[in-house]
Amino acid sequence: MADARELDPDYDIVLFGATGFTGRLTAEYLVRHAPAGLRWALAGRNPEKLEAVRRHLATIDPAAGDLPLLHADVTDPASLADVAARTRVVITTVGPYLAHGEPLVAACAEAGTDYVDLTGEPEFVDRMYLAHHATAERTGARIVHACGFDSVPHDLGVLYTVQQLAATGPVRVRGVVRSSGTFSGGTFHSALGQFSRARQMRATMQERRRVEPRPEGRRSRTSGGKPHRDPVLGYWLLPLPTIDPIIVARSGAALPSYGPDFTYSHYAGTKTLRYAAGGAAAVTAMFTSAQVPPLRRLLLGRIKQGDGPDERRRSKSWFTVDFVGEGDGRTIHTRVSGGDPGYDETAKMLAESALCLALDDNPPTAGQVTTAQAMGDNLLARLQAAGMRFETLD
Secondary structure, eight states, X not given: OOOGGGSOOSEEEXXXXXXXXXXXXXXXXXXHHSOTTOOXXXXXXXXXXXXXXXXXXXXXXXXXXXXXXXEOOTTOHHHHHHHHHTEEEEEEOOOOHHHHTHHHHHXXXXXXXXXEEOOOOHHHHHHHHHHHHHHHHHHTOEEEOOOBTTBHHHHHHHHHHHHHHOOSSOXXXXXXXXXOOOOOHHHHHHHHHHHTTHHHHHXXXXXXXXXXXXXXXXXXXXXXXXXXXXXXXXXXXXXXXXXXXXXXXXXXXXOGGGOSEEEEEEEEEESSHHHHHHHHHHHHHHHHHHTSHHHHHHHHHHSOTTOOOOHHHHHTOOEEEEEEEEETTEEEEEEEEESOTTTHHXXXXXXXXXXXXXXXXXXXXXXXXXXXXXXXXXHHHHHHHTTOEXXXXX
């Protein structure tokens, strides 16, 4: 079957979920930064809400008033199949993905259409691999999860670090995240849902490990570690239980440039031990609350999906991810940094990922792939041009 890249579909990109907070920011980014002539459309189940988004976008650029509006509903597989067949790339911000994501992944895999999302849900990613990776490989679809703050700065930051280190032997990298931004309601709902499904998440991960091929003659893994003070950065480090190290390790397995023996560790960084202890206590409390249905419902009710901070507050937010790479007897320190991580930069990363898949000459890949594997240097260059910083400090 020919994939969408070999055909001439109606659109280069379709954005599904523009009526939500992050989806609207992604649409705004495309209006402001998409190249001239890009053929794109908005998709959703509520035509009135889509029309309202289009009117808003037209206040930024009057040409956006002509954006096509497509019907797409996760409970209507035929509508998703129609959208997937008409575009090169689908962007989706509709989560939690474990609850709502699979029908669109299935449609894109079957149609040979590239797919990007914002998920930080390991169980969802593993389930999609088990169910749809083989189909996507056959049709040529590139299924690229975690194209926002989960996990682009970490995945591409490690790629950049490995390139600067240029070691030939074993490589160890640790990433240290610091941020002033707030997480979105959707991210909170997804995280709490995953914490409540720890047993199912482990079982799905183990099932994937049983069937997923491993690289021959090489290995790539994660290392958890314990809270400690980093001798290079000077921060107190707290192991961070996110999808990011899993994504990085999969890039390490896919790309020989990561060396014969690659290890990645992932942390939150704080300036004092007191803040590190407080962070550990907060994560423990959230995990415990997720196991108790009444407490979980209370927390989910207090933080709504689809809401977010205003532009003034977002403009004051920032993130850094410091990387320490070690190999061949050398140590280097690199950093990825940018503005508001949970919203503005996430919308930028998601939109640029879709533009990269739709327009750039990327490495030949298919199936479920990571951002480093699918787009690598092309996406890194796009994000640098868009204002994210990738730098070597020492």
